[in-house]
Amino acid sequence: MTNTESAHGMGVIIITIVFAMLLMMLPISDQFRPFRPEFVLMVLIYWVMALPCRVGVGSAWIVGVLMDALMGVTLGISALSYALVIFFTARFYLQLRQYPTWQQALIISMLVLVVHIVAMVMSSQTRHLYFWLPVLSSMMIWPINYALLRNIRRYFHVK
Amino acid sequence: MLLSILASIALFIIDSRSDYFFPFHSVLSTIVYPIQASASMPNDIASWMKGYFRDRKQLQEKNAVLEITNLLNHVRIQKMKALERENVSLRELLGSSFYLHERVLVAELLAIDLDPFSQQVIIDKGRRSGVFAGQPVLDATGVMGQVIEVTPFASRVILLVDPSHGIPVQLNRTGLRAVATGKGLAGILQLKHLPHNADVQKGDLLVTSGLGGLFPAGYPVGRIASIYLPQGEAFAEIIVNPAAKMDLSSEVLLVFPALRQQKTVKSYNLFR
Numbered sequence: 352m353t354n355t356e357s358a359h360g361m362g363v364i365i366i367t368i369v370f371a372m373l374l375m376m377l378p379i380s381d382q383f384r385p386f387r388p389e390f391v392l393m394v395l396i397y398w399v400m401a402l403p404c405r406v407g408v409g410s411a412w413i414v415g416v417l418m419d420a421l422m423g424v425t426l427g428i429s430a431l432s433y434a435l436v437i438f439f440t441a442r443f444y445l446q447l448r449q450y451p452t453w454q455q456a457l458i459i460s461m462l463v464l465v466v467h468i469v470a471m472v473m474s475s476q477t478r479h480l481y482f483w484l485p486v487l488s489s490m491m492i493w494p495i496n497y498a499l500l501r502n503i504r505r506y507f508h509v510k
Numbered sequence: 511m512l513l514s515i516l517a518s519i520a521l522f523i524i525d526s527r528s529d530y531f532f533p534f535h536s537v538l539s540t541i542v543y544p545i546q547a548s549a550s551m552p553n554d555i556a557s558w559m560k561g562y563f564r565d566r567k568q569l570q571e572k573n574a575v576l577e578i579t580n581l582l583n584h585v586r587i588q589k590m591k592a593l594e595r596e597n598v599s600l601r602e603l604l605g606s607s608f609y610l611h612e613r614v615l616v617a618e619l620l621a622i623d624l625d626p627f628s629q630q631v632i633i634d635k636g637r638r639s640g641v642f643a644g645q646p647v648l649d650a651t652g653v654m655g656q657v658i659e660v661t662p663f664a665s666r667v668i669l670l671v672d673p674s675h676g677i678p679v680q681l682n683r684t685g686l687r688a689v690a691t692g693k694g695l696a697g698i699l700q701l702k703h704l705p706h707n708a709d710v711q712k713g714d715l716l717v718t719s720g721l722g723g724l725f726p727a728g729y730p731v732g733r734i735a736s737i738y739l740p741q742g743e744a745f746a747e748i749i750v751n752p753a754a755k756m757d758l759s760s761e762v763l764l765v766f767p768a769l770r771q772q773k774t775v776k777s778y779n780l781f782r
Contacts, residue, residue, distance in 0.1 A: 369545060376549035376622040381757075384626050412514040416521070420538035421545060422625040423632075423666055427522030434514040473522060474627075479694075482627065 360509040364406060367394050367503065368414060372421060385481035388489040389463050390496075391418055392433060396459065397500045399440045400447050402509065411437035424474065432469035436462045452494045460490035540661040546622050546632060547664075553621035613766040614648075615639060619759070620664070629672035629692065631655075633762060636663045641764060644724055648763045652730040652753025653677065653718060657764070667762075670731070670752055671697050679731050680719035684709050687719050690731060690750055697756060699732055701748040706739050710748060726767055 371390035379387070395414060398406040415430030422429070440447065440462070447455060463486045471482070503509075525535060617635040624630050635641050637660050645657040647667050655675065659666040668675050671692040679690045679701075686709060690699040704710065714734045720727025732750040739746050 372545050373549045376546060376624070378550075378553055378621045378623050384623060387623075387626075408511050408514050412517065415518070416538065417542055420535070421542045423628065423630045424625050425522055426525040426535060426538070427518040427520075430521060431515060431518035434511065434518065438511045479627070 360405070360507070363503065363507045363509050364398055364402075367398075367500065372418070375418070376421065385484045386488045387485060388492045389466065389485050390492075392436065392463065392466060393459065393489060393493060393496045394500065395433065395437055396440050396462065397497060399437050400444045401501075401504055403441050403444050405509075406437075407441060408434050408438050424470075428470050428473045429466075431473070432466040435469065436465055439465075452497055455497065456490045456493040459493045460486050463489045536659060536661050539659060539666070540663070543661060543664050546620055549622045550620040615641070615764040615766070617641075617762050617764055619762065621760075627694070628674075629669040629694065629756075630658075631667050631669065632664055633667055633764075634664055635764065636661050636665050638662050640766070641665050646725045646729075646765045646767075648729060648765060649754045649759040649761070650763075651755055652732065653725060654754040654756065654759065654762055656724065669756055670699060670754070671756060677725060677731060678719045678721040679716040680727075681710065682715040682717050683711070684714075686710070687721065688716075690716065697752070698735065699750040699752055701734075701750060702745065704746050704748060705744070706746050708746065710734060710737055710746070712737060716750060726765060 368391060371394040374390040375387065391414060395406065395411050399411075411433040412430050415428075415433035416426060418429040418433070419426045447458065450458070464483075467483060467486065615635060617633040617639075620632040620634060622632065624632070633647075641657055641660050643657055643660050647654045647656060653670060655667050655669040655672070657665050658668045669692070670677055670690070671694065673692050673694040676689045676691040678687065680687050686704075688701045688704055690701055693700055701710075712734050716731040716733065718725040718727055718729045718731055730753040732752040735749045735751045737746060737748050
């Protein structure tokens with residue numbers, strides 16, 4: 352693998368993460384807003400599962416800080432929760448790869464739950480029941496996300 | 511891992527204790543602004559298309575309606591000028607001051623969703639246009655909020671309905687002063703710490719009192735929607751409907767208080 356190839360692979364990873372950020376900000380109607388899945392986290396989890404040597408806790412932390420700035424919350428909340436979740440994913444990526452997709456989806460929902468618990472502990476506001484809806488919607492979206500990203504990875508030969 | 515945990519906690523503590531870290535936060539916000547701007551693009555394109563493909567008849571009708579409202583507004587402003595002059599001379603007699611000639615700047619909202627649990631919006635004017643932190647933001651019908659963070663090209667506005675925001679208000683009918691705080695998701699305000707026997711009625715108009723020095727006095731904040739007097743509690747529960755159309759406005763006015771002369775771009779006088 353030459354140097355240019357690896358740079359190209361990194362570009363694909365960054366583009367998918369930026370696209371996930373756009374999906375997090377895209378205006379949708381108020382009824383559906385609480386259901387918005389954690390796109391950025393799912394993309395990060397996929398890349399860690401597939402290429403644990405390329406994407407790790409450090410990059411998850413950087414993405415988390417950027418997400419905090421994007422969303423306008425106190426810096427450090429997403430950074431900590433993303434780093435934590437990616438740490439666990441990176442530790443158990445071999446098991447995760449073996450599971451069927453629906454079982455992965457269950458584990459993803461647990462990981463999203465971890466992110467939301469961290470966010471709840473760190474931000475002092477009282478939270479509505481709506482706050483937990485992304486846990487469900489992320490679980491539903493995971494199989495699509497997984498298939499899509501796998502095709503992208505194979506198409507662009509990201510290694 | 512440990513490093514990133516420590517780094518996040520350090521970031522969190524410094525950022526929530528604010529001001530020390532302000533430059534870094536605004537640098538980050540500037541970095542992510544292109545992403546926010548591009549997320550708002552589909553909406554911008556849609557509204558441009560809507561404007562482009564509107565037929566002539568509709569435009570003519572709309573123009574006629576606008577001309578009539580313009581005429582009406584002009585008549586009102588004339589009356590307003592007379593009232594203003596009268597008010598100033600009365601205040602002079604009383605020996606108190608009245609701020610005139612606030613300058614305004616029009617800004618547009620970016621059509622993007624932020625954290626659904628904090629009520630904030632991003633506008634497309636920043637330090638380059640003279641916007642400053644703490645600046646009051648209005649829309650056509652009332653006070654919307656205030657600027658909390660400024661970057662060169664954009665700024666972040668916290669809305670009145672955010673639970674962490676409070677605004678000093680005054681009942682227009684009685685002059686009673688209170689603080690209206692946000693309640694978050696529901697899009698309403700509440701008046702806290704008013705006793706049961708306070709002279710408040712349903713439908714009363716609340717205006718800014720000008721106390722605190724941040725918001726100019728006399729702009730509408732909202733109307734009393736309901737009053738509940740719980741038995742055995744010290745204070746009444748008073749709910750206020752905000753006057754500003756928080757979710758509908760796409761253009762907002764930034765007010766430059768009269769005492770604070772800033773370099774302004776394309777700003778003009780409200781009451782010529």
